[in-house]
Amino acid sequence: MSTADEPVLLVSTQGAVRVLTLNRPAALNSFTAAMHELLLPALHAAAADATVRALVVTGAGRAFCAGQDLNDPELTGSEGDVGNVVERRYMPLALAIRAMPVPVIAAVNGVAAGAGANFALGCDLVIAARSASFIQAFAKIGLIPDCGGTWLLPRLLGRARALGLALTADKLAAEEAVRIGLIWQCVDDAALMDTALALAAKLAAMPTRALAETRRALDDAAGLDYAAALALEAARQGQLGRADDAREGIAAFVAKRVPVFKDR
Numbered sequence: 382m383s384t385a386d387e388p389v390l391l392v393s394t395q396g397a398v399r400v401l402t403l404n405r406p407a408a409l410n411s412f413t414a415a416m417h418e419l420l421l422p423a424l425h426a427a428a429a430d431a432t433v434r435a436l437v438v439t440g441a442g443r444a445f446c447a448g449q450d451l452n453d454p455e456l457t458g459s460e461g462d463v464g465n466v467v468e469r470r471y472m473p474l475a476l477a478i479r480a481m482p483v484p485v486i487a488a489v490n491g492v493a494a495g496a497g498a499n500f501a502l503g504c505d506l507v508i509a510a511r512s513a514s515f516i517q518a519f520a521k522i523g524l525i526p527d528c529g530g531t532w533l534l535p536r537l538l539g540r541a542r543a544l545g546l547a548l549t550a551d552k553l554a555a556e557e558a559v560r561i562g563l564i565w566q567c568v569d570d571a572a573l574m575d576t577a578l579a580l581a582a583k584l585a586a587m588p589t590r591a592l593a594e595t596r597r598a599l600d601d602a603a604g605l606d607y608a609a610a611l612a613l614e615a616a617r618q619g620q621l622g623r624a625d626d627a628r629e630g631i632a633a634f635v636a637k638r639v640p641v642f643k644d645r
């Protein structure tokens with residue numbers, strides 16, 4: 382249970398895994414200016430810390446995140462300008478997640494709505510509790526999907542399902558989200574954090590730089606034709622092949638020992 386004195390973002394570390402917990406449970410962890418002021422620096426800090434090799438984001442209480450706090454003075458005040466909030470808050474947030482040098486797991490513990498849904502979907506792997514759900518809530522309040530939704534949804538689902546979710550703003554249950562390919566995995570509620578942390582620990586022991594380069598290559602290849610994507614693979618593989626982790630991975634395989642990866 383959080384108190385008024387608790388920070389709206391909790392930061393903890395378990396071995397090589399950094400965990401960021403959105404912590405405004407009474408308002409379903411919706412984003413405020415104060416939360417953004419902590420979240421982006423926390424992402425930058427994790428990115429800059431060489432001891433961090435995987436990141437988990439989750440929410441406190443019964444929700445993951447209900448998107449923008451629609452009561453926040455930054456939005457409702459005289460300076461309130463939705464486009465400006467999106468540009469100053471959600472663009473840097475979405476870009477920071479996509480540029481993390483370590484794999485990012487969203488452990489979606491409950492409802493993820495609006496920018497909260499797309500914040501999760503922008504992560505590398507999304508694991509949801511069985512009771513969780515995803516809502517592109519924007520159309521209900523006269524807005525379009527943001528925090529990367531217009532880019533992510535059609536790529537994850539195809540145009541028909543992307544538009545279906547965005548136009549209806551209907552709730553999508555976690556199991557259905559797995560079935561249609563929106564997220565990676567759905568587990569029993571009680572198993573969510575253990576599953577997410579075990580996966581994060583597994584990824585943390587893997588060649589971090591190659592994992593981040595895999596994300597980057599997939600994203601970059603999405604805008605290329607086949608031949609250009611093959612050329613990009615060759616160029617990036619060339620760089621990784623000269624790095625210590627690839628030498629270590631190959632040497633460990635040949636010597637039949639467990640590799641120790643250090644690149645980041």
Ligand code: T3D
Binds near residue numbers: 518
């Ligand atoms: O605006 C910009 O800057 C542009 C950026 C936009 C990005 C966006 O994210 S736009 C979309 C914003 N989000 C929403 O529209 C979702 C609004 N919330 C809901 O539709 C529902 O709360 C949920 C479907 C997520 C959950 O429903 P339910 O029935 O489980 O919970 P509830 O009773 O509606 O909410 C519980 C409390 O959380 C309630 O407060 P109360 O009555 O107990 O004092 C509710 O007002 C509060 N809450 C939920 N979502 C928000 C919120 N308070 C502020 N902002 C919210 N987004």
